[in-house]
Amino acid sequence: MSASVLNESRRALLKAVVAGGSAALATVLPAAQQGGSGVKIGIIGSGRIGGTLGLLWAKAGHQIFFSSRHPDELKDLVKRAGPSAQAGTPREAAVFGEVVLVSVPYGALPQIGRDLTSELAGKIVLETGNPYPSRDGPMAEPALQKGTGLASAEFLPGVRLVRAFNTIPAGALASQSGRPGERIGVPLAGNDKEALEVAGNLVRDAGFEPVIVGPLASASRFDRGTSVYGQALTVRELRQRLGLE
Numbered sequence: 001m002s003a004s005v006l007n008e009s010r011r012a013l014l015k016a017v018v019a020g021g022s023a024a025l026a027t028v029l030p031a032a033q034q035g036g037s038g039v040k041i042g043i044i045g046s047g048r049i050g051g052t053l054g055l056l057w058a059k060a061g062h063q064i065f066f067s068s069r070h071p072d073e074l075k076d077l078v079k080r081a082g083p084s085a086q087a088g089t090p091r092e093a094a095v096f097g098e099v100v101l102v103s104v105p106y107g108a109l110p111q112i113g114r115d116l117t118s119e120l121a122g123k124i125v126l127e128t129g130n131p132y133p134s135r136d137g138p139m140a141e142p143a144l145q146k147g148t149g150l151a152s153a154e155f156l157p158g159v160r161l162v163r164a165f166n167t168i169p170a171g172a173l174a175s176q177s178g179r180p181g182e183r184i185g186v187p188l189a190g191n192d193k194e195a196l197e198v199a200g201n202l203v204r205d206a207g208f209e210p211v212i213v214g215p216l217a218s219a220s221r222f223d224r225g226t227s228v229y230g231q232a233l234t235v236r237e238l239r240q241r242l243g244l245e
């Protein structure tokens with residue numbers, strides 16, 4: 001099977017899961033060979049992480065809706081992403097996305113959960129933030145002590161949450177995508193099997209390899225301060241440090 005057909009198969013699988021759940025998976029591969037327009041991904045927070053991932057996913061054939069508090073400042077990002085991209089407010093991105101990436105300073109997460117409860121309800125949400133007391137205030141240390149997987153689930157109720165892309169530095173996210181040889185690994189944690197599958201395929205579409213660590217409670221194993229945080233590790237290195245071998 002050619003690389004283009006594999007990419008179409010992956011996009012069709014993503015669309016099947018987000019649209020219809022596991023019942024759609026049995027028929028998705030034949031349908032994928034007929035082509036597709038990718039998954040609609042809303043990005044809340046289009047900075048160094050969210051912006052870079054949006055560019056990588058647009059290149060992979062997905063439809064991207066960038067957002068920030070100042071969407072007029074995203075024109076250059078949209079231009080770089082191409083005709084499949086647009087920009088607007090976080091609410092518009094949440095409505096647009098079949099999958100939503102939330103990539104904001106961790107202190108903003110509770111407000112997003114309050115403001116966008118209905119728009120995000122039931123959707124697969126990838127969340128990348130890391131709590132820093134100096135930036136995020138008094139909510140940061142309790143969140144880290146609890147573990148960000150469990151804390152983020154409380155801040156974003158009703159979503160199909162996956163912790164993702166919080167360990168890799170932004171510079172490496174841009175430079176190591178699709179590198180030759182063994183790919184850089186991205187640890188994932190979530191309670192929803194299908195959400196993890198979608199997240200894993202989006203990790204691959206961004207040019208990396210997913211490493212499923214476990215349920216949301218296990219996200220603490222790759223939180224800030226752990227041996228894998230802030231580093232671009234290969235899949236083998238990542239699995240070794242996480243004790244997954």
